[in-house]
Amino acid sequence: MRGDRNDAGRSELLSSWVLPILLVLLLLLAWQLAASSGFMADRLGLEEFLVPSPAEVAKVLWQDRSLIAENAWVTLVEVVCGFLIALVVGLAAATLLHLSDLLRRASYPLVVASQTIPIIVIAPVLVVWFGYGIGPKLAVVALICFFPITVNTLDGLQSVDREKVKMMQTIWASRRQLFSRVEVPTALPYAFSGAKIAVAVAVIGAVFGEWAGADRGLGYLMLQDNAQLMTARLFASVFVLSMIAISLFALVALLERRLLRWR
């Protein structure tokens, strides 16, 4: 039995960590070979410096680490603060929409419409309104994160088991107790799903925000590097950006595991 369980644990570890890492390494190796042999540049009809190999990207990442870190920090702050704003506003909106039928019916289309705003188009407008500071970036990130958080949390609140509600009503529960003891815990897993989606797309929001007008941040750096044909550093920025997204996602997932032990 014990041996079986260890085997099961090992195969789980294998599939959850080893396999993805192996796949990434394999892809990097293929890229490395294709780039360093000149095959890729050749096929694309480009100069070799425009098609950097992973090794070159890593080299630039190390050489320019302080520049990249400085700009990554700016973007990280935008992402985290924008996400937190969306979290607070989204949870509050979901609660209000849940508690008031009238409000829900009136404003749900508006919530959906908020997601159809083309961020690329609206971002420059926000820069005109709020200037070059962090304001427009936070607005873009929050706008992008708001929808998945609100919709998922609202779905969770509305999915409460009717039988549990009846049971609570017959054992003295007030509306408030019903909310805090049944509805909120029911909605939590949904809220976390929304938050995980939101935190992954928040990074894109921050980059869009910076593209519309900024003098710092990874999105700004990428624009500069693109204009100056510094492709290797561009890829280094992309790499850091995805590391930020993955880390934040993992952080939310960890928090979820901690808080939702009953699942």
Place this chain on the structure above:
Amino acid sequence: MTASLSGRGLGHSFGSVAALDGFDFEIPAGDTVALVGPSGCGKSTLLELTCGLREPDSGRIEVAGETEASGRLAHCAYMPQRDCLLPWYPAIDNASLALRNRGSSRSAARRGAAGLFSQFGLAGFERSLPHELSGGMRQRVAFLRTFLSGKEVLLLDEPFAALDAITRAELQEWLLPVLLEGSRTVLLVTHDVEEALYLADSVLVMSARPGRVLERIKSPGDPSLSRSEQVTAPAFTSLRERILGLLTGSTEGFAGSTGESDAGRP
């Protein structure tokens, strides 16, 4: 703290489907009455009407002298078919939910429930989460939660339906003395005729939808006998067959008698 329970001329429909029609019942304070009937005959609806979660379309229900929905709700605790334990709370917090809802602190509520855990065969499982408990234990926690509501009337909706036969028999054997020693008035809905006769003082046999009382049968319960002795006694088995006959008759559509009778009373 005892309360009697009665309903007169109850009717209730869902859209065009009549769940109950001209339903009369009466439960003396402190008694346990079981309600058996074919599925879909409005048993669960009757429980929701009784405890004030719904108002009947017609007729009138009285619980401890109260006829208003909110007044009835104040006297009735309802144990739904599924255990409905809250998966995020450990067993002790589920059991003591009513105490917390009434304003006790978490620790005070836990103290209030802890003493009953051994009586309910749950000692040592206070901190277990619902998904860590067996079906029988979950049902006991659910019953304890209902019990601790402090209400005089307990409405049990097929409390053991989801359990296997052995666990069900065990829980029936465990529940009987709890019901006998308490002064609560209990309305038990079940589709298990044996369970009805074993646990209740009398059994109301319901017709198919729209549900009406076909017959009221006094059960031959003798607490001095064990469960297996009771359910195999001739008086018990003949009543069981009689009820089953009524039920199959009613589902086949020739439910003739609708009034209460004393038939079957030993």
